[in-house]
Amino acid sequence: MEPIEIRFSGSGGQGLQLCAKILSLALNLENLRVAFSQSYEPTSRGGVSRSDLVVDDITPDYPLVTKLDYLVVLDQLSVGISNGLLNKDSVVLADKQLVSEPPKGEFDIHSLPFVEQAIQLGNKRVANIIALGALISIGNIVKFETLVEAVKAGVPPRFLDLNIDAVNTGYRMVTSPGVQLEEIKSS
Amino acid sequence: MNETEDISKNGEDTHLVSEKSARDFNIRDYLRTSLFPHFLCPGCGHGIALRALLWAIYELDIDKNNLVIVSGIGCSGRTGAYIDANTFHTTHGRPLAFATGLALARPDLKVIVITGDGDCLAIGGNHLIHASRRNLDITCMMLNNEVYGMTGGQASPTTSETRYTTTSPSGSIEPVFDACRLAEAAGAGFVGRDVTLQMPRLKNLLRDAIQYRGFSFVEVISDCTEIFGRKNDLGESPEMILSQKSAMRPSSYGNVVDEPFRPNTLKTGILARNDRPEYGATYRAHAETIQAKGK
Amino acid sequence: MASKYQLVNLQGNHACALGAVAAGCRFFAGYPITPSSEIAERMALELPRIGGVFIQMEDEIASMGAVLGASMGGLKSMTATSGPGFSLKQEHLGYGAGAEIPCVIANVMRGGPSTGMPTRPSQGDIMQSRWGTHGDHATIVLAPASVKEVFDETRRAFALSEKFRVPVIVLYDEVIGHLVETIELPKPEECEQVERKWADSDKKTFKPYAETDDLVPPMARPGDGYRVHTTGLTHAEDGFPTQDPETVVRVTQRILGKLEKHADEIASYEEVDCKDADTVIVAIGISARAANQAIRQARKKGGKVGLFRPITLWPFPEKPFKQAVQKAKTVIVPEMNAGQLALEIERLCQSEQIVERLNRIDGEALEPGEILQKIGEAQ
Incomplete structure (x- = not known):
C-alpha cells in the first residue's frame, strides 16, 4: 500500500497524543503498522502541539510526515505548522469554534463543531475523540467498529462511556457515501 | 553529633580485647610484596594508614578473595595496588562512584575505598556527598596529607592557610574543608578521624568503620614529609606527626572546638555513628516488594 | 496474534531499555538528560522487577563510574545519555577501553555543542563517539535507524561488549529515540544472551591481560579467588602499571588489534x-x-x-x-x-x-x- 500520513494538531493539553495512540491501536487491530512522532518540547500544556502518524502495512521507509493525507486542527495556533504539507488530495478537519481561519487551498476542508459538541456531552476535553470519530467517518482509515474497540482499550475505564459517546458523536457528525451509520454502545 | 565516644572507648584499651593477637598479624600476608620496593617516600604517613587498615582487616577475618579495594588517583590511590586483594585503581576523584556500582551489584563483597584529600574533596567532592547520603555499605578511608603529592605538591582543599605549596607560593589563603563535618551533614552513618601517631587506635577506628553496615568515612591525618613538610619547614615525619597530634582534640572535648574552618581544632575519634538504613538492603527489599506485587 | 512475537507500538528509547534487558543487562546507572531520559525511566521500571539494579547517580560521570564498577563486579551494565552527558562520560569511557571493562552507553543525539538544542535532533556526535576520549583506543559504535533496530542493536551492543571486552556505544538521533513504531517484539526468553569469558585457569599463574588467540583475555571476577589489579594506567599482562616501551607497545597493540581481528564479525551494514x-x-x-x-x-x-x-x-x-x-x-x-x-x-x-x-x-x-x-x- 501507499503510506497514509495523518496529523493531529492543536495546542498542548488537547489530547492529540491520545488521539494518535487510539488510532494507532485501531490500525494495529487491522494489521497495519504506524510510525508515530510528536512535537517534543519540555512544556506539556499550551503551545503548538502535533501528533503525526505514518501508516503502512510494513515499517515505512521514512517515518515522518512529508505530505499530509489527513489533517485534524483543533487550535488556530497550530494552523501554520502544516503549511507546505498539504496538497489537493489532502483532507482537513478543523474545529469550527477554535479555528477561525483554517488552512486555505484546493483540498477538502470540513469545519466541524468538535468543541461545541464536547461541551454538550459535558466535557470539553473529549473534543479530540469527537474529531477522531469524524476523521474515521470521512477517511475510511479503519472500520468504525475497530476504532471503538481501540477506544475501549485506550481510555481509562471511568471515562469509557463518555468517550464512546464522543466517538459516536464524531462519527455521526459527518456522513460520507457508503458509510452505514450505526450506533455502537459501550457495553 | 548523634553519638560521641569517649577517647578511652575508641583508644588503646579496646584493641587489647581483640580476639586475634597483634603478634600473629603479619602484614606481608596482605601485601603484594612482589611489587616492592614500594613507591611511597620515606616518612610518608600513608604507609602507617595502610598498615592500620590491613591490621583491621586481619582482625575482622575478612577473606581477601571477597575484599575489593577501590582507589582513586594520587599517592593515596597508588597504595591500593600493594594490597593482596581485588584492587580497582580507578579515575581521579571517582572511586566512590565505581564502588557504588560495585557494592550494589555485588553485596557479597567487602568494598573499601582508599582516597585522598584532593581526590575525595576536590574533584570527587560530589561523590562523597552522595555516597554519604545513600549510606551504601562502603568504607571510605581518606588519607589527608594537605597536598597533591603525586603531581608535585600543589594546594588541596585541606591545605592549611599560610602553608606554602607550588600553587600557593606566598602561602595559601583559601579556607580549608572539614571533611568529617561534610560527610556527617550529608548523612554518612559512621564518621571518624585520627592521626597516625597511635596505630592501634587508628586500627580500631578503621575496624569499627568496616564493621559498620552503611557508609563509613574515616579521615586519616597523614603526613607528606618529602614535599609538603620540606616546603613548609615542618621537620621530619616524627615532628610532623607529633604536631598533628597536638593540633587535634578528642571528640569528647566539647563545643569549644566546634570550628569547621580551623584546621588546628579538628576532632579525633568516632564523630558520628547512627542507625540509618543501609541503602543496598533498602533497594533489595524495595525490589522484592515490587517483584511480589508482580506475581 | 498467532505469531510468537508480540506486535507492539514502542518508542525508540523504550526499545533500547527492553533490548538491554533482553540481552541480560542487570545494572543501569544514569542521570536525567533530554532526549534520552526515557531509557533511564524504563530501566527504573524494569530492572527491580527482574532482580536487577537501577540507580540514578549524582551526575553523568558518576553514572559511568558506577556502570564500570558494576561491570567489574560481573553484571552486564549500561548507561544512557545525550551530548553534554556523553562529553562528561568520556574519561570513564576511556577507562573502559583501557582496562577492557564491558559496558554499553546509549547516546541519543541532540543539537550541540554545549547545551545546544536539547529537544532537537542532530547527528553531531559521529566523530565524538569514535574519538571522544583521549588517546588511542578501541571502541565500537552501533547506529540503529528504526525502533526495531534500536532493540536489536542494543542487544548486539551487549553481545559485542561482553565478547570483546570493549565499551559499545549505541548512537542514534532524537527522531529515532522518540519515534514510536509498530514492531514485532521477541520475548526476552527467546533472545540469545552472550556471556563474558570468565577466568577459570590456575589462580597462581593467571595473568589478567595475557595475550590469547582471540586477543580477548578472560576476565577475573572478584570473589573467584584471582585477586587481580585493574587500573587505568597503562598496564602489563599482569595488570600492574608499566612504562616499559616494549611492553606498552605490545599491550596497546593487542587492545587495538582485537577489533581488527574480529572486524568481519563486528561489521554490520545494509x-x-x-x-x-x-x-x-x-x-x-x-x-x-x-x-x-x-x-x-x-x-x-x-x-x-x-x-x-x-x-x-x-x-x-x-x-x-x-x-x-x-x-x-x-x-x-x-x-x-x-x-x-x-x-x-x-x-x-x-x-x-x-x-x-x-x-x-x-x-x-x-x-x-x-x-x-x-x-x-x-x-
Missing part, C-alpha cells in the same frame, strides 16, 4: 540497490530513512541510485563499503551536522569519485525531498 548504482548514498539514523525513500523514488524515475547504511558505524565497515561503491561515480553523504561522516567517506573513496555533502544543522530532520534533489543534481 546495502540497498548498490550493485549497479552510479550514485550511492551513505547515511545513518533518520537520514538513512530519508535516503531510503529518496532512492526508491529515484529508481522509479530510472535513476541508478543505491544506499549504503553502516549499522556498525565504528569501526567503519570499510571493505563492504568499498565493494558497494565500486561502480559509483558519486557518493552523497546526507547527515545532520556540518560534515562528519563525509570525512570518513572522503577518506575511503577513490580519487575519481565525487563525494557530495548534504548537511542540515537547523535542528530539523533531513527529508527525502532534499536528498532526491541532491540525487538529481548529481546525475
